[in-house]
Amino acid sequence: MSQRRRRSLALLTSGVLALPLLAGCGAGDDEGGPAAAGQDIATTARDKVADGGVLRWAVDALPGTLNAFQADADATTNRIAGAVLPHLFVLDGKGRPVANPDYLEKAEVVEREPKQVVLYKLNQQAVWSDGREIGAADFVAQWRALNGKDSAYWTARNAGYDRIEKIERGKTDLEVKVTFVRPYADWRSLFTPLYPKQVTGTPESFNEGARGTLKVTAGPFGLGAIDKKTGTAALTRNPRWWGTPAKLDSLVLTAVPRSERPAALAAGKLDLAEIDRTGADRIALARRAAAKAEGANGPAASVTAAQATLSWALAFGADEDKAKEALATRQKQAEAVKRYAEEQSALRGFTVRKSLEPAYTQLAMNGASGPLADERVRRAVARALDRQALADIVLKPLGLPAKPVGSHLALAGQQAYADNSDALGGQDTQAAQALLADAGWRRGGKITAPAGAKAGSEAAKETDDSKTPAGPGTGNDGLYIVGQDDGKPGDAARAAGTAVRADHPDGRPEGPEDPAGQDLPEGRYDRSAHDGEIVDADAFAADQSSGPSPVLAPAPFAARQEQLLRAQADAVDDGKRSPALDAETAAEPADPAKASTAPAPAKQAVRTSGSILAKDGKPLTLRFVLPAGPGSEALRTVGERIAQMLHKVGVQAELTKVADESFFKDHIASGQYDLALYSWPATAYPATDARPIFAKPEPAADGSLLVEQNYTRVGTDHIDQLFDQALGELDEATSRDLMRKADARIWATAGSIPLYQRPELVAVKPGLGNAGAFGLGAPRYQDIGWKKSAAAKDENEKKK
Numbered sequence: 001m002s003q004r005r006r007r008s009l010a011l012l013t014s015g016v017l018a019l020p021l022l023a024g025c026g027a028g029d030d031e032g033g034p035a036a037a038g039q040d041i042a043t044t045a046r047d048k049v050a051d052g053g054v055l056r057w058a059v060d061a062l063p064g065t066l067n068a069f070q071a072d073a074d075a076t077t078n079r080i081a082g083a084v085l086p087h088l089f090v091l092d093g094k095g096r097p098v099a100n101p102d103y104l105e106k107a108e109v110v111e112r113e114p115k116q117v118v119l120y121k122l123n124q125q126a127v128w129s130d131g132r133e134i135g136a137a138d139f140v141a142q143w144r145a146l147n148g149k150d151s152a153y154w155t156a157r158n159a160g161y162d163r164i165e166k167i168e169r170g171k172t173d174l175e176v177k178v179t180f181v182r183p184y185a186d187w188r189s190l191f192t193p194l195y196p197k198q199v200t201g202t203p204e205s206f207n208e209g210a211r212g213t214l215k216v217t218a219g220p221f222g223l224g225a226i227d228k229k230t231g232t233a234a235l236t237r238n239p240r241w242w243g244t245p246a247k248l249d250s251l252v253l254t255a256v257p258r259s260e261r262p263a264a265l266a267a268g269k270l271d272l273a274e275i276d277r278t279g280a281d282r283i284a285l286a287r288r289a290a291a292k293a294e295g296a297n298g299p300a301a302s303v304t305a306a307q308a309t310l311s312w313a314l315a316f317g318a319d320e321d322k323a324k325e326a327l328a329t330r331q332k333q334a335e336a337v338k339r340y341a342e343e344q345s346a347l348r349g350f351t352v353r354k355s356l357e358p359a360y361t362q363l364a365m366n367g368a369s370g371p372l373a374d375e376r377v378r379r380a381v382a383r384a385l386d387r388q389a390l391a392d393i394v395l396k397p398l399g400l401p402a403k404p405v406g407s408h409l410a411l412a413g414q415q416a417y418a419d420n421s422d423a424l425g426g427q428d429t430q431a432a433q434a435l436l437a438d439a440g441w442r443r444g445g446k447i448t449a450p451a452g453a454k455a456g457s458e459a460a461k462e463t464d465d466s467k468t469p470a471g472p473g474t475g476n477d478g479l480y481i482v483g484q485d486d487g488k489p490g491d492a493a494r495a496a497g498t499a500v501r502a503d504h505p506d507g508r509p510e511g512p513e514d515p516a517g518q519d520l521p522e523g524r525y526d527r528s529a530h531d532g533e534i535v536d537a538d539a540f541a542a543d544q545s546s547g548p549s550p551v552l553a554p555a556p557f558a559a560r561q562e563q564l565l566r567a568q569a570d571a572v573d574d575g576k577r578s579p580a581l582d583a584e585t586a587a588e589p590a591d592p593a594k595a596s597t598a599p600a601p602a603k604q605a606v607r608t609s610g611s612i613l614a615k616d617g618k619p620l621t622l623r624f625v626l627p628a629g630p631g632s633e634a635l636r637t638v639g640e641r642i643a644q645m646l647h648k649v650g651v652q653a654e655l656t657k658v659a660d661e662s663f664f665k666d667h668i669a670s671g672q673y674d675l676a677l678y679s680w681p682a683t684a685y686p687a688t689d690a691r692p693i694f695a696k697p698e699p700a701a702d703g704s705l706l707v708e709q710n711y712t713r714v715g716t717d718h719i720d721q722l723f724d725q726a727l728g729e730l731d732e733a734t735s736r737d738l739m740r741k742a743d744a745r746i747w748a749t750a751g752s753i754p755l756y757q758r759p760e761l762v763a764v765k766p767g768l769g770n771a772g773a774f775g776l777g778a779p780r781y782q783d784i785g786w787k788k789s790a791a792a793k794d795e796n797e798k799k800k
Helices: 003-010 075-084 136-146 203-209 258-266 277-287 305-315 320-347 375-383 387-398 429-438 491-496 537-544 555-571 579-586 630-647 660-668 717-727 732-749 790-799
Strands: 054-059 089-091 097-099 104-111 117-122 164-169 175-180 221-227 232-237 250-255 272-274 351-365 479-482 532-535 613-615 621-627 652-658 675-681 752-764
Touching (some): 075 221, 075 232, 075 250, 097 104, 136 164, 136 175, 221 250, 258 277, 258 320, 258 630, 258 752, 277 320, 277 351, 277 630, 277 752, 351 387, 351 630, 375 429, 387 630, 621 660, 630 652, 652 660, 660 675, 717 732
Parallel strands (some): 054 250, 054 272, 621 652, 621 675
Antiparallel strands (some): 117 175, 164 175, 221 232, 232 250, 272 752, 351 752, 479 652
């Protein structure tokens, strides 16, 4: 697992008070431009923050390990490490690494030839909690544990550490000199976090000793008790801390699932919690004082007048058994309504702080096999997307900047950022259609494969997740097919829920076919504007042969539509059309009136693809895999909109929902998908952290592909070379320029398409300062605390 992947789990996207820029922190401050969204943390001067108090901060789960360099390290691992261990470089509000003066006086490259040498000058007051000075011995132990030479260490990565030749003491005990065998541009990524030699000194202590405890720390907080029964990990103020003391007495990390956080906030169990859109909506509703006990919102909101009347009739009817059951149901509902109203009352005091996470959501295309193995098809899919519309769906309703992400390797504000999307091109339906025609895909093509056969990566197997039970609520409740048809003109429009326009050459409606032009709130989809059905693919195919559709055009006009469709295909053809197909077209009747109106035989050997493109007897159908969990509503809404956009260029997307626990392991990592939506974190060190994500897959001895973290299976030798050059280039401006060139190449291969930066929504209790939505930065834990009361402020003024 790469350091970037661990950062994605951590999402320690905070940064409170800006740290001074010290030597070795880089140049080119204007590069990358401003961050897309700033921090929203209620910045408060330390003299206005009270000393003491407890902060209960929500986490997804207690950590499986406290060793951030092990494969099962997670977000909580990294949050704890950020508060209790040395971080030589931290991220500022723009996601750029700056030297941390609590540990470093200076860090810089002092020699480039014949070998790179970095000199660290440590803060002379920096000590471990056992009183020992932080020094070269700790650097050496961590290097030996992580350089990959000793397989007894169970490490997740060795990037950077494998380039070190030696580490030695400088002129004084406060100096550490690191010599590299090969130049390493991302040297600032090393030794953060820095563990004491007691942890990294032996394989035993590294592998097991730091999984459940850290006996020696060196941060503003130390590690207290981890209680699995209560789901809490306590961090307490470090009495040996030499820097600015922590304001809080303790910081209690509390494991609460995101769906339960609004209730936990209302119950006083949490003070600070990242929440989803649903939770943010509840708080917004509470602040407007719109949640009332009568059930206008909440548990009783879905009860219709008819249902309420029936419930009352049963409760007070003559049938005693039904009356008893109805009364119990009404009592439970009344209690739920009351509880909801009480929660809403408590939530009115909370504020939702908003920014953009250091992560972006992308459309991934599996280029290992099927239609997407052809770069022209991938580029066509990309050119069919309106990325601005997709960003608007998620971010506009939240009042956040909705600008599509223009780089795979950095986010706006970071120095390596540049919008390189022009290397692929923006939304262009005609360009997408031309690319598909060039690749041999045509509308109205003959379908010789059995009904239900797939052209994508799942051609040889069922599209449902075989490991997940079928049915509603299981995460595997069938396929959502945009524009499913049986080859008859007009079916695509019927599936989209729109009328067929007689003046359109292929029977498709003019303009938007569905809600694609509407601004829908995140997590909502307007089912009144149907663009497809939730169906079983085989059942749907069987049903289509049962009889004519009521919206099909008359047969003579259908023949004319088919002729015009073929002419349209010729217009975008590349001149390589087969003579057999030309002869077939010439043999068709020119006069629509002469076309036969006789019904088709009951058993047809050949059918046509209608408005969906086809090639070699198969329709262009792609399996679009999405997580089915309650926190993925926005992702599914975006997936539906993408499917609509693809349908306009003749690509059929089958939206397959799978259980959250199987989404990544059984589908993304294993390559069992054509299209998928998932996120990657931003990194301050793209040459190191992003390389495994975009490295060209290599064949293994058993015939499989070694993909590292490149789950699209798309890469080139040139991209790999640009990463290698950037990693070994010590001139920072040149290294960043190489990264931008690599990003442009990644755009051109169209394996993954960045869409939007993910929203960050954090519920904050009143009076909490220097905490909230940290954006691209890292939190300064010692400055987080509760603001002084008005009385305390007056007392301080009197003392002055």
